[in-house]
Amino acid sequence: MKRTFSRQELYDLVWSTPIATLAKQFDISDRGLAKTCLRYHIPVPSRGYWAKIEAGQQPTKTPLWKLENPALEPVHIGGHKPAVNPYVAFATQKAAEAVEQSKVERKVERKQADTAKESSSKTPVVLEPVRRPHASISGLVTALRSAKADDHGEVSVPGIRIHKSSVTRVISVLHHLVIALESRNVVVDCSDKGIEAAVPPDDVRFEISESRSREQHKPTPAEQKKHDDHERRREAAQRRGQWLYPEKFWQEYDYIYSGKLTFEILNWADGARKRWGDGKHQSLESMLDAITDGVVFHLAYDKARREEREEQERRRQHMAHRRELHKKRQEREAKRLAFLRQLADYQKEAADLRATIAESGSSLQHAGPEYLKMIAWAEQRLAHLEAQNRIDVLTSHLVNENLFPDIDDLADPEGDPPPPKYSWGD
Known part of the structure; x- marks a missing residue:
């Protein structure tokens, strides 16, 4: 059975055959097929639709909405992999090669330094607090240490959003990450725009954040007493014909910080991992090598894309000349x-x-x-x-x-250029 349809074709299918039956034909789950329809803005029958059909009724169909977005045509069902942009694939390959080279160099350095082999243990790595952080993050560290925490205990500077209790740990992670990146010829810079890792002229931005949850605030006895006293004063004022505005004595929600850190690269690169975080068996500290490889991948990817764009521009200018x-x-x-x-x-x-x-x-x-x-x-x-x-x-x-010059400045050693290609609408 084919897996590529127009929106109208898939709409006709899901309204003529139950999704569970149709999904089996595509060898996917009914939930997966329903999500595909949702992604392409194709309405599907409700649960009671087929029961009404069996009862001989004629339930109303939800019409198919008309869309102007060409990206929603055609519809691909499961397993379909759209064609890869060759320039993106080229950049991804170059980035992967750069990361592999980085790993080889790191292994050589460790061997020369007679360091211990990489541990296969899943025990989280703990880094000691850093007294003198790397010079490239000294300004950021100063700002982080002096930042005033909000009512929930959060401190925030460009590129970092964490609880105040995690400041020392984040400084240590950043310090060792900068050293690891420096060994790969990557420099780190901090500014009002955030934290950047660069191999000029290419750079990537990243941030470190701490996950948190939101819970309904339960007032303390002191807060509850203030609230009750104020309500009694309001009632007394009303009896006197006066008005006393209500007040809030506690915030509606409490934000509970988990202590789990996440490192995220903000640039886009196809096929690249962007996020690393504390898990059940791994800590951010134990993933510094992987994070370094990720930064190198993104930088190499951006470099390959930039060089390809520059080469395309050079060819364009050469052809224009x-x-x-x-x-x-x-x-x-x-x-x-x-x-x-x-x-x-x-x-x-x-x-x-x-x-x-x-x-x-x-x-x-x-x-x-x-x-x-x-x-x-x-x-x-x-x-x-x-x-x-x-x-x-x-x-x-x-x-x-200058009709017949001795040296012809208009001569083209490549001969006459091909005619320009025009697209429809040019």
């Missing part, structure tokens, strides 16, 4: 033809004038003044034409117009 040369050669060719035509016209006109003047010689004794003036004008015109046809005059004109 070739087409401009071609245009100028065509214009020069038109001038050459015009020059030759004018030269031929002058020579033909001069020959005609010579013949006319020669034939008029026997008639001049009997000619009137108008005829004599015409012959005189013809002789002047002939002199002008002969002057235009002199080699020195022709050569001067050719040089001034």
Whole structure:
């Protein structure tokens, strides 16, 4: 059974066959098929629709909405993998190669330093507090330590949002991450925009956050007493015909911080992991190598995409230059033809004038003044034409117009460029 449909085709299918039955034909779950319909804005029958059909009723169908988004046509059911952009695939391959090279270099460094082998244990790694953080994050550390916590205990600076109790741990993670990145020739910079890791001119932004949950606040006895006292005062004021505004003595929700940190890269790269976090068996500290590889992957990906864009722009400019040369050669060719035509016209006109003047010689004794003036004008015109046809005059004109230069600046060693491709609507 085919797996690619138009929205109308899939709509007709789900309203003619129960989703559970249809899903089996596609070898996917009925929930998966329902999610696909939801993704493509295709309404599906309610649970009671087929019961009404079996009872002989004619329940109302929800109509298919018309959409203008071409991305929602066609619909792909399960297992379908759309074509990969070759430029994206190229960048992904280059990034993967860079990460693999980084891993090889790291293993060599560890071997040379006679360090212990990578532990296969799932015991979380604990880093000691850092007294003197790396210089590249010293400003961020100062801002983090001096940041004022909000009512929930959260401290926030560009690139970091955590509970105040996690400040020391985050500083330690950042310090060791910067050192690991520095060994891969990646520099870290902190600014008002956030935290960036860069191999100039390419950079990626990342942030560290702490997960939290929201719970309904349960007032303390002191808060409850303040509330009750205020309500009694309000009731007494109402009896006196006065109005006392209500007040809140506690916040509606409490935010409970889990202590679990998440490192997230904010750049986009196809096929790349972007997020690492504390888990049941692993801590952020134990994943510093993986995080470093992730940053290297994103940087290499961006570099490959940038270099490809630059190469495309270079090719575009090169082709534009070739087409401009071609245009100028065509214009020069038109001038050459015009020059030759004018030269031929002058020579033909001069020959005609010579013949006319020669034939008029026997008639001049009997000619009137108008005829004599015409012959005189013809002789002047002939002199002008002969002057235009002199080699020195022709050569001067050719040089001034640069029609046949010794060194041709308009020559294209690649020949004439192909015609430009136009898309519909151009």
